[in-house]
Amino acid sequence: MRYNKITDEIVAGLKNIVGPSNVVLDPEKLGVYAGDEVPEAEWKHLPEVVVKPENAEQVAEVIKLANREMIPVTPRGAGTGLAAGAVPMLGGIVLSLEKMNRILEIDKENLFMVVEPGVTTGEVQQRAQEEGYFYAGDPCSADSSFIGGNVATNAGGNKAVKYGTTSRHIYGMEVVTPTGEITTLGGKCVKSSTGYDLVHLLVGSEGTLGIVTKVYLKLLPRPLHNAVLLVPFADMQTAIDIVPKIMTNGGIIPTSIEFMDNLCIKSAEGYLNRTLPYGDAGAYIIIEVEAYTESQLEADFETIGNICLENGGLEVFVGDNKSSQEKIWKARRYLAEALRVTSPVYCMEDIVVPVSNIPRVLAEISQIAEKYSVKIPCFGHAGDGNIHACLLKGNMDDAAWYAVKEKVLDEMYTVTHTHGGKLSGEHGIGAKRKKFMARFTDPVQLKMIKAIKKALDPNLILNPDKVIDVD
Template identity: 75%
Template sequence: MNYNKVTEDMIANLQSIVGSRNVIVEQEKLETYAGDEVPEAEWKHLPEVVVKPDNAQQVSEVLKLANRELVPVTPRGAGTGLAAGAVPMIGGIVLSLENMNRILEIDNENLFMVVEPGVTTGDVQRKAQEEGYLYAGDPCSADSSFIGGNVATNAGGNKAVKYGTTSKHIYGLEVVLATGEIITLGGKCVKDVTGYDLVHLMVGSEGTLGVVTKIYLKLLPKPKYNSVLLVPFADMQTAINVVPKIMTTVGVIPTSIEFMDNLCIKSAESFLDRKLPYNDAGAYIIIEVEAYSDAQLESDCENIAGICYENGGLEVFIGNDKANQDKIWKPRRVLAEALRVTSPVYCMEDIVVPISNIPKLLEAIEQISKKYTIKIPCFGHAGDGNVHATLLKENLDDATWYEVKEKVLEEIYFVTYACEGKLSGEHGIGAKRKKAMAKFMNPVELRMIASIKKALDPNLILNPDKLVELC
C-alpha cells in the first residue's frame, strides 16, 4: 500500500473539522502519542499529526478526508495498550478519542450505560457503583485505560472467570467506518439475530475495522458480599488441578482465580519488603468469590476452602474485610511494577491455553528459561488459562537481549500452540505480535481476517500495519 504523507493543506482541513486547538503538530507534543506501554523503542513511532475530535460527525469527516487522501489513521485511547496496537507505525494521523469522554446515559429500566469511548474504565465502574449496579469489565489497567480501548482489544482482567471479557458486556456500538459512514450496530436489545453479529466482530478488532464512538454497556445487579482466599500449593500442577473442582464439586464460579509462580512470589516479596507466607510455595492461588447474601458467601468460602485442603492446599487464608482482602491481593497487584524494578526492560506475554494445560506450559517455559538462562516469571488468570510469561532483560546487553528474546518468544509460542493455545488472551496482537501471528495462525484464518479487513476498509487506512499483512 502506498500511503501519502500529511500535507499542510490537510492540516488546515483537519483544523477546520475539529478546531485548531484539537490538532497537534508540535514535535514534543507528538511524542506523547508515539507509543503505548510496551517499553521497547522498536514499538514507538511518531505520528505526523494528532487529531482530537469531539463527536462522531468530526470522526467521520476526518476519516473521509484520510480515505480520500490515502493517509493512514491510528485510533488511540489512553495509550495503555500492551501490544503496540495504538502506535502509528507508519506515521499519518493519530485519532485520539480523549475528548469524547462523556457518560451519556444510565438506563435504569433496561440496565444499560451508554458512554463515549474516552471515559476511563474506572469512571465507568464508579458510575455503575454509584447507581447501584456492577459494570463487570475489569482490566487491571481500569484506572487509566479508556473503555474504548477495552472494546478495541476485548480487554479481559481479573473478573473474566465469572463475567467474561469486555465483549460479553457490549450490546451496541456506534462506529464510524473507514469510509466515514456513521452506523449504530446493536443497541439495547438483549437478544438480536437480525443479520450478522457485527457488534462482536468490531469488539477486539483493534481499530482496524472502524472507530467506536459510542458504547452500550450492560449493567448487572451489584453483588453485596465478597471474600478473597489465598491458597499456597507445593507445585503448579496441584494448584491448577483444583480449578475445575471448585466450579464442579462446589458449584461456584468465582469472580477471579489468579495464580503466581515462585519467581513472582519472591519478586513481590522483595518489592513489598515484607515476608509473604509460604514463600517457597510452587504457586499461590488467589480466589475471589461474590454473593448476594452473607449466608451464601460463607457457605461458598467454606466449601472452596474444603476443596483446596483436600487437594493439596498448604493453608487457606480468608480475607473477609477490605483490609485483609487488599493484603491478599497486594502481591498479585504489584507484580507488573515489581518485575519492572527487577528489570526495567522486559517483555510481557499474554499467551492463553486450556486451563488444564497451564502446568504443562509452565514446565516447558521453565525449560526454555534454563536453556537461554533468562528469568521468565509467570503469573495470570488460572480461571481462564491466560498466562503472563514475562521475559526479563536484567543485565543482558541490548543486542543479546533482542536476539535471545526473539528465540525465546518463538519457543514459547511453539509450546503454546502445542498446548492448544493462542498468542493472546487479552492484550491483543497490534504491531508487536503481528509477525508471530503470521507464523503461528492457520493461513486460512489469516486470509479470512485479511479479506474481512479489505471488505470493510478498502483503502486500508485504518490502523495499518497491525494484526495481518495485507499486501
C-alpha cells in the first residue's frame, strides 16, 4: 500500500479539526510517541504528526481527512503496550487519546461505569471502590495503562483466572469506524442476540478495525475480604501441578494464581534489595482468594494452604492484611522492572497454552535457553496458562542478539504451537509478532481476518502494518 506524506495543507486541516494546541510537530516531542514498552530500537518509529482529539467528532473528522489524503493513522493510548501495537511503523498520524480522559457516568442501578478511552485502569478501579463497587479488570500496568488500550489488546492480568480478560467486562462502546463514521455498539444490556457481536469483534482488534471513544464497563459488588498466599516449591512441575488441584477442590475459585521461576525470584531479590523466603526455591506460586465473610475467607485459604502442603509446597505464607499482601505481591508486580535492570534490552513474550501443558513448555524453553546459552526467565498467570518468557540480551552485541533472538523465538513459538498454544495471551500481536502470526495461524482464519479488515477499512489507513499484512 502506498501512503502519502504529511503536507503543510494536511497539518492546517488537522489544526482546524482539533485546534493548534492539539497538533504536535516538534521532533523532540514526537519522540515520546515513537515507541511503546518494547525496548528494542527496531520497534521505534517517529510519527510525522501527533493529534490529540478531545471528542468522537474530532476523531471522526481526522479519520475522514486521513482517508481523503491516504495517510496512515496509528491510534495510541498510554504507550504501555508490549507488542509495538501503537507504534507508527509507516509514519503518518499518531492519534493520541490522552485528552479523552473523563469518567462520564456511574450507573448504580444497572452497575455500569461509562468512561472515555484515556482514563487509566487504576482510576476506574479506585472510583468503583469509592462507590462501593468493583471493576475486575486488573492488568499489571493498571496504574498507567488506559482503558482504551485494555480494550484494544483484550488485556488480562492477575485476576483473569476468576474474572476473565477485559472482554468479559465490556458490554458496549462508542466507535469511530475506519471510514470516519460514529456508532455505538452494545450498551447497558447484559445480554443480546441481536445480530453479530460487533462489540467483541472490536475488543482485541488492536486499533485496526475502529477507534473506541467511549466504553461501557460492568461493575460488580465489591468483595469485602481477601488474602494472599505465597507458596514456594522445589520445582516448577510440582508447582504447576497444584493448579488443577486447587481449581477442582470444594468449589473455590481463586482470584489469582501466579507463578515465578527461580531466575525471576533472584531478579526480584536484586531489584528489591531484600532476601525473599525460600529464595533458592524452584518456583513460587502466589494465590489470592476473596470472600464476603471473614469465616469463609479463612476456610478457603486454609483449604488451599493444606492442598499446597500436601502436594509439595515447602511452606505457606499468608498475607491477610494490606501490608503483608503488598509484601508478597511486590516481587511479582515489579518483575518487568527487575528484569530490565538485569538486562535493559530484552524480548518479553506472551505465549499461552493449556494449563496442564505449562510444565512441558517451560521445560522445552529451558532447553532452548541452554542450547543458545541465553537466559529466559519465565513468570505469568498459572491459572490461565499465560507464560511471560523473557529473553535477556545481557552482554551480547547487537548482531549476536538479533541472530539469537530470531532462532529462539522461532523455536519457542514452534513449541507453543505444538502444545496447543497461541502466540499471545494478553499483549497482542502488534508489529512485533506479525510475521509469526502469518506463520502460526490457520490459513482459513487468516483469510477471514483479511476479509474483515478490507471490509471495514477499505483504504487500509487504520493502524497498518499490525497483526497481519493485507494485500
